[in-house]
Amino acid sequence: MRIREGSIESRNFSTAYSILLQEPWERSPTKSFNLLFSTTDIYILDILRKNSFRGFLLSISDVFSCIKWKLQHNQLISSLAKLNLLENLLYQGKSHELLDTFEQLKKNGEITRVASIETQILEILILYELGKFQSGLGLTEMIINVTKQSEDRLLEFNAMLLKIRAFLELDDLKTCLNLIKTAEELLHIFEDKLVTHVRRKESDLNYLKARVFMRTAEYDNALDFAQEALITRRENKNQYEIAECLNLVGIIHNAKGEYQRANEYFQESLKIFGKFDNKKATAKIFNNLGMNYWRIGNLLNALTFFQKSLSLAEELENFSQIAVSHLNIGLIYINQGELNLALRSLQKSLVISKEFGQKRPLSLCLNNIGLIFHAKGDFEQALRYYQDSLVLAQELESSHDIAICYNNIGEIYCSMGKYDEALDQIKKSLSLFQEFGAIPDITIPLFNLVELSLYLGFPQKAQSYLQQLQEINTKEEHSLISQRCRLAKALVLKSSKRAKMKVKSSEILEELLSEEIIEHTLAVRAMFELSELLIDELRAYGEEEVFYEVKKLIQRLDEKANTQNWYSLTIDTLILQAKLSMVEGDLNASQQFLDRAELIVQEKEIQYLANKVQKEKKLLKNQYEKWEYLIQSNTPFGSLLEQAQVAEYINAAKKTKREWGT
Numbered sequence: 001m002r003i004r005e006g007s008i009e010s011r012n013f014s015t016a017y018s019i020l021l022q023e024p025w026e027r028s029p030t031k032s033f034n035l036l037f038s039t040t041d042i043y044i045l046d047i048l049r050k051n052s053f054r055g056f057l058l059s060i061s062d063v064f065s066c067i068k069w070k071l072q073h074n075q076l077i078s079s080l081a082k083l084n085l086l087e088n089l090l091y092q093g094k095s096h097e098l099l100d101t102f103e104q105l106k107k108n109g110e111i112t113r114v115a116s117i118e119t120q121i122l123e124i125l126i127l128y129e130l131g132k133f134q135s136g137l138g139l140t141e142m143i144i145n146v147t148k149q150s151e152d153r154l155l156e157f158n159a160m161l162l163k164i165r166a167f168l169e170l171d172d173l174k175t176c177l178n179l180i181k182t183a184e185e186l187l188h189i190f191e192d193k194l195v196t197h198v199r200r201k202e203s204d205l206n207y208l209k210a211r212v213f214m215r216t217a218e219y220d221n222a223l224d225f226a227q228e229a230l231i232t233r234r235e236n237k238n239q240y241e242i243a244e245c246l247n248l249v250g251i252i253h254n255a256k257g258e259y260q261r262a263n264e265y266f267q268e269s270l271k272i273f274g275k276f277d278n279k280k281a282t283a284k285i286f287n288n289l290g291m292n293y294w295r296i297g298n299l300l301n302a303l304t305f306f307q308k309s310l311s312l313a314e315e316l317e318n319f320s321q322i323a324v325s326h327l328n329i330g331l332i333y334i335n336q337g338e339l340n341l342a343l344r345s346l347q348k349s350l351v352i353s354k355e356f357g358q359k360r361p362l363s364l365c366l367n368n369i370g371l372i373f374h375a376k377g378d379f380e381q382a383l384r385y386y387q388d389s390l391v392l393a394q395e396l397e398s399s400h401d402i403a404i405c406y407n408n409i410g411e412i413y414c415s416m417g418k419y420d421e422a423l424d425q426i427k428k429s430l431s432l433f434q435e436f437g438a439i440p441d442i443t444i445p446l447f448n449l450v451e452l453s454l455y456l457g458f459p460q461k462a463q464s465y466l467q468q469l470q471e472i473n474t475k476e477e478h479s480l481i482s483q484r485c486r487l488a489k490a491l492v493l494k495s496s497k498r499a500k501m502k503v504k505s506s507e508i509l510e511e512l513l514s515e516e517i518i519e520h521t522l523a524v525r526a527m528f529e530l531s532e533l534l535i536d537e538l539r540a541y542g543e544e545e546v547f548y549e550v551k552k553l554i555q556r557l558d559e560k561a562n563t564q565n566w567y568s569l570t571i572d573t574l575i576l577q578a579k580l581s582m583v584e585g586d587l588n589a590s591q592q593f594l595d596r597a598e599l600i601v602q603e604k605e606i607q608y609l610a611n612k613v614q615k616e617k618k619l620l621k622n623q624y625e626k627w628e629y630l631i632q633s634n635t636p637f638g639s640l641l642e643q644a645q646v647a648e649y650i651n652a653a654k655k656t657k658r659e660w661g662t
Helices: 010-020 029-039 042-050 052-056 059-071 076-089 096-109 110-114 116-129 133-150 153-169 172-188 195-217 221-235 239-255 259-276 279-295 299-318 319-336 339-353 359-376 379-393 399-415 417-433 445-454 459-475 481-493 500-513 520-541 544-562 567-584 588-605 608-622 624-632 639-646 648-656
Strands: none
Touching: 076 096, 076 116, 096 116, 116 133, 116 153, 133 153, 133 520, 153 172, 153 195, 172 195, 195 221, 195 239, 195 259, 221 239, 239 259, 239 279, 259 279, 259 459, 279 299, 279 319, 299 319, 319 359, 339 359, 359 379, 359 399, 399 417, 399 445, 417 445, 417 500, 445 459, 445 481, 459 481, 481 500, 481 520, 500 520, 520 544, 520 639, 520 648, 544 567, 567 588, 567 608, 567 639, 567 648, 588 608, 588 624, 608 624
């Protein structure tokens, strides 16, 4: 059909716009264009598709709809078939096939002739899918130059969204925030003119805002914007975009410590992406589910999902996801005490992150390698890795990551006995978290300051930090904050010399252990602290019943360690059970516990734990006759506990069970 020449009447132009903005557009852009094509002046339609339609390219699905319409209108059937193939490849996450097909389609010239700008936008989105954000930015600047010549504000807005996404992936959060302000100003220009489309555009901007605020640890703001975006996307019924948004909401709930809700969103997102057979998106959600399971202490499920994510990423040759998967697998191995395996995984992540210039994964990787050396007792090496991680985090201006680095450096200074430096670093961490209101992360340095103040003999300072924790707990309905706050209170009460305060501490710890504790390290810490209180009671009164309560707690720790392959905790509980068997007078049982520990460390080749087991075996062998004499002499429980150094071992063990990777 030939386009008729002639002038445009304002009435017809308004009719065209009104049809374009009708409800069917929300369900099917192509259907709406067909409706417009059949009911209005073809010349008006041509003006719309040549100019205004560029502003309606809200998502990749809209880009495809626009180009399809133009190909259909120009009867370019072979190019249309290739475009359909291209769209399927995109939704399936097959990035490399996507680029090849796009290049073939572009080569014949038909698509670029009838849809030049739309093709450029499509190319940018494909480059983003491949992780080539700098290349995509170059094309985006070209589109912005076009908008300056044509004064097409809608197209300029879309270009701003493309830039925000690129700078977000490049970890330049400062530029993202500046671009968001520009995009908001553009949105304001036409917000009264095209209400339906402004809502969709605002939804896309809200989605990006949520991602940026998630990165700056402003979780409440992030959640508000993500939920607003999700509402609009559900109305528009674009399943791919709904799945993206569900995943983001899940990530934010995970960061807020709301793990059950996060899991629900991840599962819903996974179900939708499964319909598209999108392996790339599925790999990301597997990773997110792994993080969720790690947070609640289910290390085996976490490891399974991280390995699934790695398998898909390797199949797709998605190197950025491969690096992240190795990073998180390393984190699980750290928790399990398999430090050599952890180091191998993290070194793989390190190599890929360096090769592809991924600064944030590189910073996290360096931090986690620091955790390994911290756990091994090589504090100087750990400090170097933490400081290298801090330098990168500062380059990225990532306040959340900087705060975590300060906290970890503070903890290493504690281990080194440099308490003034430790206080300085942890206070810096607290100050940063307070600055951007990161809940529940702010409670990590507060808890550490409570503990450090108690250790240094400053109970009033500890009480002051506890009060800050309690104020946060009062404002926030948050299980993790509540549990961390109560554990801190139990530590403060436990440090008192008064018996009734210690009783209150025991009651809080028992209450905590009767609940489903959100983070596994808190549960382990609570069991160790309660064990110490019971041992103090046993020393004072020598009641056999209390001794068996201690045994039950250590057995609970052993069960928790065994179910999650947490080998460092398993070794500690076996050594403690060996010591308790000595106190009971059963030296054979003591030897058997140590033999079990030795078999585990030999099988897993965990040298630093093997050294610990050998030390205890040698000690028992050298003191065997002494212990036989003590048992035959009916030595009181309290004296036997002191000889076995049970309390001292628990105190040392609990310090190594940190919230690794926070």
